Each structure stands twice: as C-alpha cells, then as structure tokens.
Amino acid sequence: MTPRARRLLYLLFIVAVAAPMIWPVHIPLVVKPETRDLYDRIDSLSPGDVVVLSSDYSPGTASDVHAAAVAIFKHLMEKDLRVISVSFTADGPQFAEQMLATAPEGKEYGVDYVDLGYRAGGENAISAFAQDLRKTFPADIHGAPVDSLPVLAGVTGANDFALVISVAGGEPGPVTWMRQAGQPYGVPIAGVVTTVMVPPNLPYYQSKQIIALLYGLRGAAEYESLVNQPGAGLAGMGSQSAAAVFILVSIVIGNTLRISAAKKGGARDDD
Amino acid sequence: MTTDLGIWLAVLATLAVYSYLYKENPVFRVAEHLYVGASAAHAVVMAIGNIRDLDVKPLLSGRLVALIPMVLGLMFYARYFGRPDIARIPVAVVMGIGAGTALRSMPGASVLAQIQATILPLDSVNNVILVVGVIATLSYFLFTTGKGRVNGYVASVGKVVMMVSFGASFGATVFAGHSLVVGSLQLLLGDWLHVLAR
Amino acid sequence: MKEITVGLTFLVTVLMTVEGYVSIAPLTKAVGELKNWGIILSAFAMGLAAFGLISLHVAKVRKRGKDQLYSAVLLAGFAGFLAMGLLAGPSSSLYAFYYRNILQSIGNAVFSLLMFYIVTAAYRSLSINKWQSAVILAAAAFVMLGSVPVGEALWNKIPVVSSWILKVPNTAGQRGILITSAIGGIAAAVRAALGLERSR
Numbered sequence: 001m002t003p004r005a006r007r008l009l010y011l012l013f014i015v016a017v018a019a020p021m022i023w024p025v026h027i028p029l030v031v032k033p034e035t036r037d038l039y040d041r042i043d044s045l046s047p048g049d050v051v052v053l054s055s056d057y058s059p060g061t062a063s064d065v066h067a068a069a070v071a072i073f074k075h076l077m078e079k080d081l082r083v084i085s086v087s088f089t090a091d092g093p094q095f096a097e098q099m100l101a102t103a104p105e106g107k108e109y110g111v112d113y114v115d116l117g118y119r120a121g122g123e124n125a126i127s128a129f130a131q132d133l134r135k136t137f138p139a140d141i142h143g144a145p146v147d148s149l150p151v152l153a154g155v156t157g158a159n160d161f162a163l164v165i166s167v168a169g170g171e172p173g174p175v176t177w178m179r180q181a182g183q184p185y186g187v188p189i190a191g192v193v194t195t196v197m198v199p200p201n202l203p204y205y206q207s208k209q210i211i212a213l214l215y216g217l218r219g220a221a222e223y224e225s226l227v228n229q230p231g232a233g234l235a236g237m238g239s240q241s242a243a244a245v246f247i248l249v250s251i252v253i254g255n256t257l258r259i260s261a262a263k264k265g266g267a268r269d270d271d
Numbered sequence: 272m273t274t275d276l277g278i279w280l281a282v283l284a285t286l287a288v289y290s291y292l293y294k295e296n297p298v299f300r301v302a303e304h305l306y307v308g309a310s311a312a313h314a315v316v317m318a319i320g321n322i323r324d325l326d327v328k329p330l331l332s333g334r335l336v337a338l339i340p341m342v343l344g345l346m347f348y349a350r351y352f353g354r355p356d357i358a359r360i361p362v363a364v365v366m367g368i369g370a371g372t373a374l375r376s377m378p379g380a381s382v383l384a385q386i387q388a389t390i391l392p393l394d395s396v397n398n399v400i401l402v403v404g405v406i407a408t409l410s411y412f413l414f415t416t417g418k419g420r421v422n423g424y425v426a427s428v429g430k431v432v433m434m435v436s437f438g439a440s441f442g443a444t445v446f447a448g449h450s451l452v453v454g455s456l457q458l459l460l461g462d463w464l465h466v467l468a469r
Numbered sequence: 470m471k472e473i474t475v476g477l478t479f480l481v482t483v484l485m486t487v488e489g490y491v492s493i494a495p496l497t498k499a500v501g502e503l504k505n506w507g508i509i510l511s512a513f514a515m516g517l518a519a520f521g522l523i524s525l526h527v528a529k530v531r532k533r534g535k536d537q538l539y540s541a542v543l544l545a546g547f548a549g550f551l552a553m554g555l556l557a558g559p560s561s562s563l564y565a566f567y568y569r570n571i572l573q574s575i576g577n578a579v580f581s582l583l584m585f586y587i588v589t590a591a592y593r594s595l596s597i598n599k600w601q602s603a604v605i606l607a608a609a610a611f612v613m614l615g616s617v618p619v620g621e622a623l624w625n626k627i628p629v630v631s632s633w634i635l636k637v638p639n640t641a642g643q644r645g646i647l648i649t650s651a652i653g654g655i656a657a658a659v660r661a662a663l664g665l666e667r668s669r
Contacts, residue, residue, distance in 0.1 A: 001593055003294065010292050013588050017449070018456050021467055027618035030628060059576025063454035064447075090317040090515075094568050097560065117560075120321050121511035124372050128504035135501060136508070138324060141560050179376035183384075184489070195446040195616065199439045202635055203644040207388030209380065217450045218616050236453045241619035243449045243584075248610055250591040277566055281574035288578035292585060297538075304539040306575040308526075308546030311519040313572065316554030321512035325505055340506040344513030351520070356470050361510055363474035364481055366666075368507040370658035371485025377658075381651035385644055397633075401641050408645025429645065434601055436642030438608025439634055445613055448584025454577050 009250075016246045020238025029237065034205060035222040038190045038212035039075070041163060047080035049162035050155055054126075054177065055085060055092040055099065057194075061169025062095055064194040067220035067232035069099050069167045072192070075227045077104055081162075082151050083113040086137070088125050088172050093118050093141060110144070114151045117141035122172045123180060130158035130181040158185035167192040174201060178209050192219060273463055282463045285455050404432040475664030482662035523547060608634055 001009075045051070053073060057065050076083050085096045096115055103113060116137040119125040129136045133156055139145050146152050154160065158181045166174040166189065174191025182189040188211045193201055195216035204210040214223060217240060220233025273279070287302035322344070330337040343364060349357035389405045391398040410422060411429035461467040481503065488500040526540040550567070557563045614620030615631020660666050 001589065006589060007293060009588060009592060010585050013585065014452075014456070017452055018460060021453070021456060021460060027622050029618050030621060032632070059573045060451070060580035062573070063450040063577060063581075090314045093317075093559065094565065094573070097565060098569070115560075118317050118321070119508050120318060120515060121508045123376075124368050124504055124507040124511070127372060127376075128501065128508060131497075131504065132501055135505060136325075138328070175381075179380040180372075183376060183380045195443045195450075196440070198443050199436060199635065199639050200643050200647065203385060203388070203640050203647060206636065206640050207384055209384055209388075215616065216446060217453070232454075232457070235457070236450060237618050239453050239456075240446065240449055241617040243452075244445070244613045244617045245619060247445055247588065247591045248613065250588060251606065251610075254592040277570040280570040284571055284574045285578045288575055288582070291582060300539050301542050302575050303579065304543040305546040306572065306579060307522070308543035309550045309572045310576070311522050312547045312550035312554065313559075313568070314515050315519045315551060316559050318512040318515040319555070320559065322509060325512075326509050336502070340509040343506070344510055347510075347513050347517055348520070359470065359474045360477065361513070363477040365507065365510050365514070366661050367478040367481025368485060368503060368510075370478065370482040370661045371489075373654055373658040374482065374486040374662075375489025377651050377655050382648055382655075385648050385651075389644065397637050400637050404638055404641025405645050405648075408642050409649060411645070412649045429642075431604065432638055432642040433646070434604045435608045435634065435638040436646070438605035439612045439639040441605065442609035442612030442616070445587055445609070446616065448581050448587060451577050451581030452584050455574075455581055458574065 013243075013246055016242045017239045020242050021235070024235075025238045025241075027237070027241065029221055029225055029234075031222045031226060032215070032219075034213040034215070035219055036226070038072070038165070038214065039223065039226045041188065041190065041211060042072075042075055042079060042081070045079060045081055045162050048082060050082045050084060050160055051076055052084045052086060052161050052164045053096075053099075054164065054166045054168075054172075055087045055096040056089045056172055057095060057167060057169030058089060058091040061194050063232075064216040065167050065169060065192050065220070066095055066099070067217065067236075068192045068214050068223055069095070070102055071220060071223040071227055071229055071231060071233065072165060072167075073099050073102065074104070074229055075223075077107050077112065078227070080112075082155075084133075084152070084155070085113065085115045086129065087118045088120075088122055089169070090118060090120075097141075110140075110149045111151055114146075114149055115141045116146070123176050126172055126176055127180040130185060130187075133157050158187050161185075161187045163188050163190065165190045165192065168197070169194055170197065173197060174210050174213070175204055178204060182209060190214075192216075272465065275462075278458070278462050281458055285458060289455070403428070408432050471664070478664060479662050482658070519547075608639075 042051075053069065053076070055069060073083065085100060087093045087096055093115065100109075100113060100115055103109075107113065109115075117140065119129065119136055121128075125136070133152070134146050137146055140149065158164075161181070164177050164181055164187050166172075166177045168174060168191065173193060174189050177191075178189045181187045189209070190212040191201060191210050192214040193216065195218070198213070198215050201210065201213055205213045214220070217233055217236050220231070221237050222233075224231050224233045284302055284305075287298045290296055291299040322341075326337050326341050326344075330341065343361040346357050346361045349355070389402055391402055393399050393402065407425050407429035409429070411426040411433065413422070413426070416422070457467070484496065485500055485503065488496050523544065526543050529540040530537050530544065550564075550572075553561075553564050553567060559568075611627065611631045611634055614623065615628045615634075620627040620631070657666075
C-alpha cells in the first residue's frame with residue numbers, strides 16, 4: 001500500500017468515526033443480561049452495605065472502561081452504599097480520583113466513600129487485602145488512618161464486602177478477584193472489562209463465578225441507559241457503529257480487489 | 272476554542288502522537304520518549320509510596336520485623352554492584368509467593384469449578400455443543416499421546432471450536448483501539464474546538 | 470546459594486499453599502505477614518525496571534549519540550514527574566494536572582494507533598482464502614456487529630447470533646484453553662517450588 005493510500009484510509013476512518021460525534025445518530029440500545037445482572041445486584045443491596053470498586057486500568061485502556069466506572073459509582077451513591085475504592089495497578093488511583101470527583105452533592109469523603117490507593121503485587125496484594133484490609137492499607141491515599149474513617153467502621157476484610165466490582169484493563173481483573181476473594185470468602189464478583197477481555201472472561205460468567213460482566217464502552221452505554229445518566233458510553237455508540245461498519249467494508253473491498261486481481265492474474269494496484 | 276491550559280497541553284500531546292499517521296517524525300518521537308520517562312517515574316513514585324506506608328513507617332514506629340522485607344528488597348539491587356547471586360534471594364521469596372498464590376486458588380477456581388460448569392444435561396443443542404466443544408478443545412492439547420483416528424478427529428473438532436473463539440476474540444479486539452480514538456477525538460473536537468453536539 | 474534459594478521458595482510455597490486449605494491461626498498470621506512482604510518486594514522490583522531504563526538513557530546522553538535528544542527528553546520527563554510525585558505527592562492536584570494532560574493523553578493517543586493498524590490490516594491482510602479464515606472472519610463479523618447498535622438496526626437477529634457465538638462455541642473453546650493453561654500454571658508453580666525451573 002502506498003503512503004498516500006494509507007493516509008487516505010486513515011483520514012476516511014477518522015471522518016467516519018468523528019461524523020456521528022458531531023451529528024449524533026440515536027439508535028436504540030438493547031441491554032445485555034450480563035449488564036442488567038450488575039444493575040439488579042446493586043439495586044438489591046441495602047443502604048450501608050460495603051462495595052469495593054477496584055480501578056485496575058491504565059491510559060491505554062481507560063477509554064474503554066472508565067465511563068462504566070463513573071456510571072456504576074453514581075448508582076452506588078444513589079443507593080447509599082459505602083464505597084471503598086482501591087487499585088492494584090499503578091495508574092489506577094489517578095482514574096479512581098477522576099471517578100470519585102463525580103460524587104453527588106451530599107456525599108462526603110470518609111463517610112460515604114474512601115480511596116485507599118494502590119498496592120503493588122497484583123494477585124498477592126488482592127489476597128492480602130481480602131484477608132486483612134487494615135494491614136494492607138493502614139491509611140487512605142491522603143494519609144488518614146483507616147481506623148479514623150467512619151466509612152470503614154466494622155470492615156476488616158472480604159467477609160464484610162457485599163460486592164466487589166473489578167474495573168479492569170487487563171490483569172488483575174475479575175477472575176483474579178474471583179480466585180482470591182470470591183472463591184475463598186464467597187463475595188460476589190462483578191467485572192467491567194475491555195472488549196478484548198470479554199471472550200476469555202465469559203466462561204466464568206457462564207459458570208456463575210462472576211455474577212455480571214460489562215463489555216467495555218458498550219457496557220458503559222448500557223449501564224448509563226439503565227441509571228439514566230448519559231455519558232461517554234452512550235456518546236461513543238454512534239462512532240463505534242461507524243467503526244465496525246468501516247472495518248467490515250474494508251475487509252469486503254480488500255478481498256474483492258484481491259480476488260479480481262487473482263482472476264486477472266496480475267498484481268493488485270493498491271491506489 | 273478553549274483557553275484552558277490543561278486542555279491545550281493535552282491537545283498538543285495528542286497531535287504530536289497523531290503526526291505519526293502522516294509519517295514518523297521527531298515530534299512523535301519526543302512525545303513517545305516523554306511518555307516512557309513519565310510512566311517510569313509514575314511507577315517509581317507509586318512504589319515508593321508502598322514501601323513508605325508498609326515498611327518504613329512500621330519500622331520507624333518500632334516494628335523491627337519490617338527490617339526483613341527492607342533488606343530483601345534492597346538485595347534486588349545487588350546485581351548492579353557485582354553480586355547477582357545475592358539478588359536471587361528476594362527472587363526466590365517472590366517466586367514462592369507467586370507459586371503459593373497459584374496453588375491455593377487455581378485448582379479450585381480455574382480447574383474444578385470450570386469442569387463442574389461443563390457437566391451439563393445433554394438436553395439442548397447448546398449444552399451438547401458446549402460439552403463436546405470443551406472436550407474437543409482439551410483433546411487438541413494432548414501432545415504426549417499420539418493422535419489416533421478417533422482422537423485426531425476429536426482434536427480437529429477442537430481446532431474448529433478454537434477458530435470460532437479466536438474469531439470472537441478478533442471481533443472484540445477490533446474495538447480495542449476504537450474507544451481510544453473516540454477518547455482522543457472527544458478531546459480534540461469537544462473539549463478543544465467545542466464542535467460536538469451537546 | 471542454589472540450596473538456599475530453592476529451600477526458601479519451597480518453604481514459602483508450602484506455607485502459602487497449606488494456609489489456603491487449612492485454617493490455623495498462627496499460620497494465617499504468618500502468611501498474612503508474608504503477603505505484605507510480597508507487596509513490599511513487588512514495589513522494590515518496580516524500581517528495578519526504572520533503574521535499568523534510566524541507566525540505558527544516561528549512557529546514551531553521555532555518549533552523545535544521534536538519539537541523545539530523545540534520551541534527554543525521556544530523562545527530563547522522568548525527573549519532572551519523580552520530583553512532582555515525591556514533593557507534592559501523587560494525589561496532589563499539581564500531579565493530577567500533569568498526569569491527566571500529558572501522560573494520560575499521550576498514552577491514550579499512542580495506544581489508539583493500534584486501531585489504525587487494524588484498519589490497514591482489514592483492508593490488506595484479512596483474506597478469505599481458506600474455509601478456516603472464513604470461519605474466523607464470520608465469527609468476528611457477527612461479534613463486531615452484535616456489539617454495536619447499528620448491527621441490531623441492520624438485522625434484529627445479529628445480536629442473537631453474536632450472543633450465541635460468544636456464549637456457546639467461544640465459551641467452549643476459551644474454557645478448554647483456560648483449563649489447559651490453569652493446569653500448566655499449577656505445574657509451573659510446582660516446578661518453581663521444587664527448584665526445577667531453569668531460570669534460576
């Protein structure tokens with residue numbers, strides 16, 4: 001492919017993705033059962049129940065999962081649940097702070113939600129956290145001793161969690177949480193994963209070891225429609241549709257040109 | 272167009288990277304190297320926070336057992352002072368922790384539970400496909416026995432099942448970069464140029 | 470030295486594994502301490518990668534090679550973020566400002582380039598010349614269209630087929646792969662515990 005053809009292809013792709021953002025096209029969205037399972041589970045919890053929201057993603061995956069984290073956090077706040085934000089990837093706390101900044105008025109840090117920050121070591125750190133929260137995080141991200149925070153009253157480890165929601169760009173993810181907290185302590189585990197990670201996580205959803213699974217930006221759009229809070233997820237659906245169609249049309253055109261060139265017996269002209 | 276300094280910084284950084292789409296150039300390489308350096312620093316900052324909170328503070332408050340992980344951790348760097356053999360000691364501990372973590376959780380969660388979930392009544396087409404598909408895929412990975420006629424046929428079925436899996440994974444992978452493109456365009460068209468519909 | 474390291478790995482593995490199946494208070498306390506040591510050692514190990522990277526680029530700048538400008542930029546970025554992180558703290562608004570507007574936006578853009586490679590590959594390389602590639606692409610096409618609203622608008626059965634592909638054949642294939650890799654992981658852990666791993 002010549003550089004000129006390649007640049008033209010990129011430009012066409014950018015135009016295809018940008019157009020629905022500038023002139024939105026509203027196509028109805030069907031909510032998957034995997035997404036509704038999380039919504040129903042959160043709805044069934046009682047005020048004061050403890051939910052762990054684990055932000056384990058990086059700049060390379062944030063655009064896929066962060067919107068879902070924001071929508072879920074808003075739902076948790078509406079239900080008056082106690083939210084513990086943790087991270088087991090180095091970039092997680094930065095995104096957790098951006099998510100917690102959307103807390104509605106009337107909700108107080110340290111009383112309704114807390115950010116404990118980051119611990120290194122992946123699966124081992126999750127195991128340590130599930131066993132003994134206070135030993136793993138003696139203080140929150142701002143240095144306040146956890147014993148002084150009302151939101152953590154009576155919470156010592158996974159036995160006290162009503163739900164864990166793993167928002168993951170890769171590892172550690174919901175399967176890791178299932179192995180270290182779900183299986184040993186019986187805590188329900190839900191996952192928000194990038195679209196790439198959906199196929200390998202589905203066997204655990206089918207076996208009910210993971211109770212819910214949101215599919216990247218699509219999952220975010222579905223959750224936003226359930227909680228009636230339009231955000232980046234719904235805003236991106238038109239572009240995602242355009243991108244999918246663009247890719248498929250490229251495959252068809254590429255194969256058509258290849259087949260016709262093969263029939264003519266000559267080299268294909270990429271321009 | 273915005274006057275927010277932060278957004279202008281983000282836009283310049285994004286355009287520097289996207290200049291690669293035209294052709295590789297020094298501006299892109301500067302942005303790339305800046306990212307690598309900043310990422311490495313961020314990891315070090317977060318690591319130092321962990322060591323301070325879990326090791327240094329307990330040590331300063333009198334918990335002498337905290338000296339052990341401190342010494343072990345510093346042993347990692349012995350390789351830069353000509354003693355790679357000493358660096359193997361903390362590696363041994365980390366390997367033991369990793370192996371122990373795997374052995375306490377994987378047999379139950381990733382093997383037995385998954386096998387249990389495959390034991391389904393063969394009363395629907397989907398269940399039959401699921402059960403046969405799992406058995407066929409597992410038989411594909413039997414490399415220590417020769418592939419006879421029956422085993423070979425079953426392994427071929429496993430290969431087809433895996434192809435469908437990989438196709439599904441590819442279909443999902445297509446969107447791997449898409450949401451990132453949307454994120455960058457939302458910055459450029461929305462936050463910077465204000466041309467997106469509200 | 471080999472006996473010490475093998476013995477250490479074996480001891481730690483046995484302690485952690487047994488505690489996962491048997492509940493004995495002193496053992497649980499000891500393993501809890503070990504897990505915390507694991508976090509601390511992982512943090513020390515993170516510095517190793519940065520140490521190696523910085524050493525490499527300092528050497529490049531010293532040698533005044535043709536890429537020294539880029540190495541200098543890398544070192545400046547490292548120094549800047551490290552200073553901010555240590556002095557102001559990673560949860561400060563200053564750090565968050567530079568993280569969000571430089572690190573996050575460059576990271577987002579760099580990884581988004583993958584999408585453009587996929588676009589080129591879709592046009593050039595994804596050829597349907599055998600039935601195997603047709604199976605892969607058909608599954609991919611249905612999953613792609615089933616993930617976006619326009620797929621439902623084109624044909625209302627697309628999401629049904631897409632969901633079936635993901636939940637039945639994909640689950641079967643992925644389950645076979647993950648059981649196999651889990652058994653492999655267990656075998657690797659046993660080998661590591663017994664000191665049979667050659668990487669020592």
